Structure formats: C-alpha cells, structure tokens
Amino acid sequence: MSVRLPLAARPLCASLLALVCAGSLAGCGGQSAGGVRTAPATQAQETTTPEAAAAPTLPSELPGLGPRTLAKIPAGTGQAVVVTGKGKNSPESTVVVYERTSEGWRAGAPWPAHNALRGWSEKHRMGDLRSPIGVFTLTDAGGRLADPGTKLPYSRSNGFSVGGTGFANEPLAGSFDYVVAIDYNRKPGTSPMDWTRPMGEDRGGGIWLHVDHGGPTHGCVSVGQDRMAELLRTLDPARKPIVVMGDAASLRR
Known part of the structure; x- marks a missing residue:
C-alpha cells in the first residue's frame, strides 16, 4: 500500500x-x-x-520580531525564549520557547509571565523597576531546589532563598527555587549569584528567569514553577540558547 x-x-x-x-x-x-x-x-x-x-509551514524567522531585533540574534542559535510584553509600561507578558528545526522555528505553548512593575526599558538602570529590552544569551542556571535535569551548569544553594512580599502583597518565598541567569550586565559562565557587573553597578543586573510569585518583578521575567522546570530541562548549551525580551512594539522594530 x-x-x-x-x-x-x-x-x-x-x-x-x-x-x-x-x-x-x-x-x-x-x-x-x-x-x-x-x-x-x-x-x-x-x-x-x-x-x-492544511499542515502549517514553519517560519524561517522568529515570529513577531522586526529587522532590528532579528539582526541581534547570534548565528547558530537553535533555541530562543521569546518574552513579549503586553505594553511598554505593562508588567504582564507571554513566554514562548522556540526550537529551530530543518523546517523552520517550531513554537511551544505560550506561558503567562510577569516582568518588571513599570514595564520595559531599552537602557535599564538599577532600581528603575523596568526589564531590559534586548537579545541575551542564556548560559547558567541555579536555584534553591535540586537540579531538575538541565544541561546548563546548575548551581544549587540556599542563597537562592527569599522572603517578604511583592508589589501585590504576594509572598515571594520559592521565587528562586529555579532560576536561569539572563546574560545582561553579568559574566557568563558563572553562578547566577555572581555579582560582577561589566557595564557598572548603575546599569543594574541580577536579571533572571525565575519562578512566578503572582505579581510584577523588579526586572526579571517569571513563569510558573512547572514551566521553569520544563525550561531548565529544555535548554541545551549546545544549541546556543538565547532570550529575546521586550514589549511587543519594541520587538517588532
């Protein structure tokens, strides 16, 4: 047959x-x-x-990104975490993980996410309560909990413990159970807890993907704990993973 x-x-x-x-x-x-x-x-x-x-054709370029953003994506990138903010001043966003295949970019399911309280900035400053817009590599991970099975270097430490409450009075406990360091103003190849700031302290740092606590962040991007564990198991340094992040209008440029 x-x-x-x-x-x-x-x-x-x-x-x-x-x-x-x-x-x-x-x-x-x-x-x-x-x-x-x-x-x-x-x-x-x-x-x-x-x-x-009716089978869809996979896109050859990451959807929702304009020429300026696409030009910043390193050659050989095989995994991309795209964080699309709802607005320049919004703390809400959506995360989609893309895998490059021989047929194009294959998208995972969209995840609801939070970013910084005041939205996004193209020139992030320490304490501005905005997340940095840009394309950044993802090289290092860690958390308070044991490694869930990532291929990234993983630093487990009780130093990832956090307490207190967030901007919506929500408890912050468990927010750093799993983290992936976003390589903004940091030294790649070190623990997310390393505080080296190549661009200077005034440009901020400590920007992570971490577990969502139900409210806006100071500058990080947060998704549900199960989603963070899934992300850690997905990211592979051999595929040169990156994060593309910003409000939708900025990313379309």
Whole structure:
C-alpha cells in the first residue's frame, strides 16, 4: 500500500489494512475463498488529506520580531525564549520557547509571565523597576531546589532563598527555587549569584528567569514553577540558547 495518513490516523492503519484484505482475499493472497484466481488488486493511489494539505509551514524567522531585533540574534542559535510584553509600561507578558528545526522555528505553548512593575526599558538602570529590552544569551542556571535535569551548569544553594512580599502583597518565598541567569550586565559562565557587573553597578543586573510569585518583578521575567522546570530541562548549551525580551512594539522594530 502507498496510503499516506496523518499522524492522528496511524492507530487506524491496522484496521484499514484489515478492511482492504477482507474486501477481497485476492488482494492479500491472490485467490478468492473458493480457490478461483482473481485479478490482482489495484494499488491504491496516494491521496492528500485535508489535514495534510492544511499542515502549517514553519517560519524561517522568529515570529513577531522586526529587522532590528532579528539582526541581534547570534548565528547558530537553535533555541530562543521569546518574552513579549503586553505594553511598554505593562508588567504582564507571554513566554514562548522556540526550537529551530530543518523546517523552520517550531513554537511551544505560550506561558503567562510577569516582568518588571513599570514595564520595559531599552537602557535599564538599577532600581528603575523596568526589564531590559534586548537579545541575551542564556548560559547558567541555579536555584534553591535540586537540579531538575538541565544541561546548563546548575548551581544549587540556599542563597537562592527569599522572603517578604511583592508589589501585590504576594509572598515571594520559592521565587528562586529555579532560576536561569539572563546574560545582561553579568559574566557568563558563572553562578547566577555572581555579582560582577561589566557595564557598572548603575546599569543594574541580577536579571533572571525565575519562578512566578503572582505579581510584577523588579526586572526579571517569571513563569510558573512547572514551566521553569520544563525550561531548565529544555535548554541545551549546545544549541546556543538565547532570550529575546521586550514589549511587543519594541520587538517588532
């Protein structure tokens, strides 16, 4: 047979073959039940199902990004965490993890996220309560909890413990159970807890992807704990992962 079926129909393959055989024993054995030789079955023609015809083509460039942003993506990037803010002054955003394949960029499911209280800035400053806009590498991870299975270097420490409450009076405990350091004003290849600031202290730092606590951050991007564990298991330094982050309008430039 040369019947081409969509993935969702594969469990029906055995039933389909059984029906073909049952309809004419000659199609499987060359003879009818009475021993009379029959004409060989005609080979089924290839068909294109509506599902196959409607299969989407993967984009060759990361969606939602303009030429200025795309130009900053390093050559050879195979994984991209795209953080799209709802507005320049909004603390709410969406995270989508993309994997580059031979057919284009394949998107994961969108995750709700928080960013800094006052939104986004193209020139982040310490204490401005805005997240930096840009394209940054992702090289190091850590957290208070044990490594969930990441390929990134992982630093486990009780130093990732945090208390108190956030801007919405929500408890901050557990926010740093898992973190991925965003390589903004930091030294790649070190623990997220390393406070080296190559651009100077006034440009801020300590910008992480971390566990969401239910409210805006000081500058980081946060997603649910299960999503952070999934992200850590997904990121692979061999694929040169990056984060692309900013409000939607800025990213489209």
